[in-house]
Amino acid sequence: MGWVRAAGQRLRQRLRGAEVVREVCRQYPLLCCLLLVLGAATLLLNRYFHVLMILWSFVAGVVTFYCSLGPDSLLPNILFTIKYKPKQLELPELFPHGHSCAVCGKVKCKRHRPTLLLENYQPWLDLKVPSKVDASLSEVLELVLENFIYPWYRNITDDESSVDELRATLRFFASVLVRRIHKVDIPTVVTKKMLKAAMKHIEVIAKARQKVKNAEFLQQAALEEYGPELHVALRSRRDELHYLRKLTELLFPYILPPKSTECRSLALLIREILPGSVFLPSMDFLADPDTVNHLLLIFIDDSPPEKATEPTSSLVSFLQKFAEPRNKKPSVLKLExxxxxxxxxxxxxxxxxxxxxxxxxxxxxxxxxxxxxxxxxxxxxxxxxxxxxxxxxxxxxxxxxxxxxxxxxxxxxxxxxxxxxxxxxxxxxxxxxxxxxxxxxxxxxxxxxxxxxxxxxxxxxxxxxxxxxxxxxxxxxxxxxxx
Missing domain, CATH: 1.10.167.10 (Regulator of G-protein Signalling 4, domain 2)
Known part of the structure; x- marks a missing residue:
């Protein structure tokens, strides 16, 4: 049975190769016809090969310039070209001295260590949000602690000092996330990345529908249509969680306080909390078709929003109440x-x-x-x-x-x-x-x-x-x- 399986795999690879050739012919019919005519003429009129070389050189030049000067280069570009760089939005900094040294206030301080940047230790400074938003976010984080920390932590001790440190770390992570979201150029992300991914997905779904007649097998056919381009996180739920854990580890230098990664226990705890209880549920919610359709309706609908019936809530410091220490006992290691x-x-x-x-x-x-x-x-x-x-x-x-x-x-x-x-x-x-x-x-x-x-x-x-x-x-x- 082994040789039958090997033969089947070879046949499947050949069919995929034929599918690629067919797709190329569909996208570039004129070029494929020209290459076919030149190839036939070269075989039949080989004595005039020196004349046909002129045509071959012309075709090679056209293909080379198309690949190198096209909007999306198909080959490494060896020519100097001016690439369009989207203009960075001059958004107001969340902090008056966001990138300045905590001591001297200079933007590019060479005297003090980079770890003395205020944003590296207190990214929530001057970050004000409406009290209702702050309360909702605090409630979500409290649910994370209640569901994933307290069930096993309370069996060990009633001391809240470790949970207080975790609260401060979660506040740091959320503050950094808010700051970075404000710096994202949303139109560029939508036009340069999201639209391309959406069009690719629509194309794959259209091809998968042509191959299957029963809608129950459409999802599996779409995954097979992606082939080697299928993202590693889509293979299984386990691979998705493993991918999010590795991604969280790569984000540690950007979302955690300096030197926090040196504490192995805290790093492992954050690595388990963020992927399993924050990132994974958020991705499931955003990938839900109802959520996607609702967001599309919000973006497409040009009707004015409804008038607010409640007064605007007051501004409060970001997650200050959530991060307040619950431990009443003073730490013996704390100094004044x-x-x-x-x-x-x-x-x-x-x-x-x-x-x-x-x-x-x-x-x-x-x-x-x-x-x-x-x-x-x-x-x-x-x-x-x-x-x-x-x-x-x-x-x-x-x-x-x-x-x-x-x-x-x-x-x-x-x-x-x-x-x-x-x-x-x-x-x-x-x-x-x-x-x-x-x-x-x-x-x-x-x-x-x-x-x-x-x-x-x-x-x-x-x-x-x-x-x-x-x-x-x-x-x-x-x-x-x-x-």
């Missing part, structure tokens, strides 16, 4: 900035961490302003003290406010203008900083940066864990830990 500054060894570790991140000057600014405030808030200041304080203001302005400074920290424009006015004015005006709010707001901004960005980063850093393990460190353990 005050605790770090009160312990000399911990402060030394924190400064080493800031040096690695290229942001030690953030802490230096905080300390410099504290020292400056202690001096300027004295009741009576002599001229010598005023001159010294004025020089200190000039140093702060040149070091932390000028654009050309490598230690620049991003402040609101009015803060920079007020500090500049005092720094460039007479030294007697330095006493105005006792009542002006610019320096105090700059200090609050930097303090918030240290508490909300760098302190949580430090609590997840190697420097902090070295501090925790200092009593159990040995040369062998240290070398292994460093590796």
């Amino acid at each position: 900035l005050k605790e770090i500054r009160d312990q000399q060894d911990l402060l030394f570790r924190f400064m080493n961490f800031l040096k690695q991140e290229g942001a030690v000057h953030v802490l230096q600014f905080c300390l410099a302003v504290e020292e400056f405030n202690d001096r300027i808030l004295r009741p009576e200041l002599s001229d010598t003290e005023k001159m010294s304080l004025h020089e200190e203001v000039q140093k702060i302005y040149k070091t932390y406010c000028l654009d050309e400074s490598i230690d620049k920290i991003r402040f609101d424009p009015f803060i920079v203008e007020e500090i500049q006015r005092i720094a460039e004015g007479p030294y007697m005006d330095v006493v105005k900083l006792q009542t002006m709010r610019c320096l105090f707001e700059a200090y609050e901004h930097v303090l918030s940066l240290l508490e909300n960005v760098f302190t949580p980063m430090f609590c997840h850093s190697d420097e902090y864990f070295r501090h925790l393990l200092r009593g159990a460190e040995s040369p062998t353990r240290n070398s292994k830990f460093n590796r």
Whole structure:
């Protein structure tokens, strides 16, 4: 029976080859007739082959230029051609400093590490959505947790700290997804990708209908018609889920917080949650014929939408309520900035961490302003003290406010203008900083940066864990830990 199966496969391959030839003849009848006539003339009039070579060269040139200069190149293009690039839509950024450094605010910062971009750690900043939309999305994510996490997690522990981390990760993923959706050029996607795929699918269905008479076998005939072009996810439900898992792993660097993939347990958990409970149901819903027809009716219908009967809901921070910690017990590993500054060894570790991140000057600014405030808030200041304080203001302005400074920290424009006015004015005006709010707001901004960005980063850093393990460190353990 083996040779019968092999013979059947060879026959099927030959039939497919004949089908390809027939399809080419159907699409290019003039060219096929010309090639057939030239081939017959070459065989019958072989003594005039040198004359027929002129015609063969002409046909070869036409085919070559068609393949290389056509709108969709059939062969690698070896000629220089100008390709049309669709104009990028100038959409407003969701964040005022969306691609800027969290420290200096520059778009292409070369001093600080790329991981200090605000969008890499807090993509939900300034992202406001209607409260009803936020509540609906929160309800969906809560159902995901209730159906896929809590049934087995509550059998292990009642501590919500791990689920809180998962909530923060899901909020990060959803925020990144919203930001990227706003950057998509919808008309280009529809015209360049969706329409081509739809026309290809319609063509395949039309061919499949010609081959089968019973509508029950239409789906299988369509899958066979795709042949090797059939997407791997369409082979079976298992292959589809496996494909989505691999796709999720490839998306990890873009949808998860930095360094989160180093936590193997979190990466595995997200890899199982997103494909099985988010991506797969979403794809099933979008692929449903009723959904497709409903979307087509929405796009085609040009009638004006119905007037809203309810007032517009207020704008709220994106998934803020969903991501609020449920765990009431404070983490023993969590640190506050005050605790770090009160312990000399911990402060030394924190400064080493800031040096690695290229942001030690953030802490230096905080300390410099504290020292400056202690001096300027004295009741009576002599001229010598005023001159010294004025020089200190000039140093702060040149070091932390000028654009050309490598230690620049991003402040609101009015803060920079007020500090500049005092720094460039007479030294007697330095006493105005006792009542002006610019320096105090700059200090609050930097303090918030240290508490909300760098302190949580430090609590997840190697420097902090070295501090925790200092009593159990040995040369062998240290070398292994460093590796």
